[in-house]
Amino acid sequence: MTPEDILPDELLERIRGRAAGYDRDNTFFHEDLRELAEAGYLKLFVPESDGGRGLGLAEVAAVQRRLAGAAPATALGVNMHLVWTGVARVLDSLGDDSLSFVLKEAGEGEVFAFAISEAGNDSMLFDSGTVAAPLPDGGYSFTGRKIFTSLSPVWTRLGTFGKDGAARDGAGELVFGFLERTAPGHVTAADWDTLGMRASQSNSTQLDGAVVPPERIFRKLPVGPNQDPLIFAIFACFETLLAAVYTGLAERAFDLALEAVQRRTSAKYGGRSFAQDPDIRWKIADAAMALDAVRAQLAGLARDVDSGADHGSFWFAKLVALKLRATDTARAVVDTAIRVSGGASYFRGAELERLYRDVLAGIFHPSNDESAHNTVANAWLGPLER
Known part of the structure; x- marks a missing residue:
């Protein structure tokens, strides 16, 4: 099952069409949630036996990228429901049925x-x-x-x-x-x-x-750090699905940048599009390479969670690094998109203007910059000596 099967273009465009209004009015995405629920979106992790899609983390992350490209705030909100259902699925795969009721009740429509x-x-x-x-x-x-x-x-x-x-x-x-x-x-x-x-x-x-x-x-x-499977499952789902949302946001910004540089013309280059400007081309190429790297990291780590790969003591370092790389890359790509799209993107109501504000939220989700670097340093160098 592909992301397009779950989120067909018609549904995605209706969701995209409402995003600016929700943002302007500071209102919840009630219409989006209703349509997503009707499409079975809240049951992505729920087993087919309980009325769900029975997807794994890699598949759900791919669908969340697609949703975030249309409406990042809707994707971020839905993420929290998907985190708990994803945690229940990961625990179940580890032989822990303590959250089996979460999957059952999500299948019955609970949020x-x-x-x-x-x-x-x-x-x-x-x-x-x-x-x-x-x-x-x-x-x-x-x-x-x-x-x-x-x-x-x-x-x-x-x-x-x-x-x-x-x-x-x-x-x-x-x-x-x-x-x-x-x-x-x-x-x-x-x-x-x-x-x-x-x-x-x-x-x-x-x-x-x-x-x-x-x-x-x-x-x-x-109290304090521990190796309980619940902690692993929360980190795995929370960090991976956050990374998916911000990667999808960045992909949308990149697409808007491509449209802008091919539409805008340059007097310096004889009326040709900015796509012929070497400096602009360098910026676009740089953003494309950054996106390629984070997409590969996201897909690979999500597959590792699904397959039960053994990263031992490096699991948490890999998960926090994914979240940090995805949110940092998203901010950089959106910034590039703003730079190459010109002054029109600075005006209220422009989609890039909204993405520029939305992407900043990535700074505040755990793990933050300091915590992530500490986790990765501890994995490679051991804890600080006291």
Whole structure:
């Protein structure tokens, strides 16, 4: 099954046609989500036996590239649902069925969102400022503030975590669970008024004693880095699918640059197109080579996840490097596209103007520049001596 089979041109163009309006009005992509759900897009990872497509990470990444080329913010928002369903699929391939209910419920139409990030918490998955208080029945209540909760207007299942500070003899324990939207104790803040990626509506979520029942608590881990398969699965899906979104955005910017340089004419070159300008040609070639490299890295690493390749202690280094390479390359390609397309791309309403704002969000997704370099350095050189 090809990306074109899942996202036919007609559907893609309708999605592309709505992107500017969502961005201008700072509204959620309700129409896009409805059409994507009808096309089975939210069930890409779901096994065919549960009504899904049964795709692997490499195939889903390719489809996300295509969607991001039409509407990056829509692709970024959908990414968070795909991350959780992808995590469930990766765990299942490792013989861990602890999230099998995620795939089953996604097949039934539930929408999963990702509430992990917290302001000031640069430990990400390895610590939390959210309090997870144990309840007598084995469930937990969660109190804290989560930021960048994409799909905030529509999720029905919110994957989150917090810390039970008294557990493990006071060393603390990280507790992961899924909150149902119908449960009390959570409020979505209307605080998403950003430079770009506006349609994702990644509002903050305030948890005030939000209760997750025991059957929805799916992991308890020690504070700090660990080798639990859940951590690997989240990194693998989160970083790979983010890389796919920004690669698709960059591919669209590159296509717009090609159109512009062939349309624009140069008085210096006798009215010929800018495609005949050696300096412009060098810039286009440089962007093309950068895209080729990141596409190969993305496809190769996604296939490795699907096949269960053994990268040992280098897995996390490879995953964070992919995300960083993809987002950095996307920013560079969009910048080149702006430079070669001329002043028209600077005006509000131009597609490149929107892509220029959207691509900046890549800076803020984990792993950031500093964290990624630290991870890769540790993989090759070992940790810093204390």
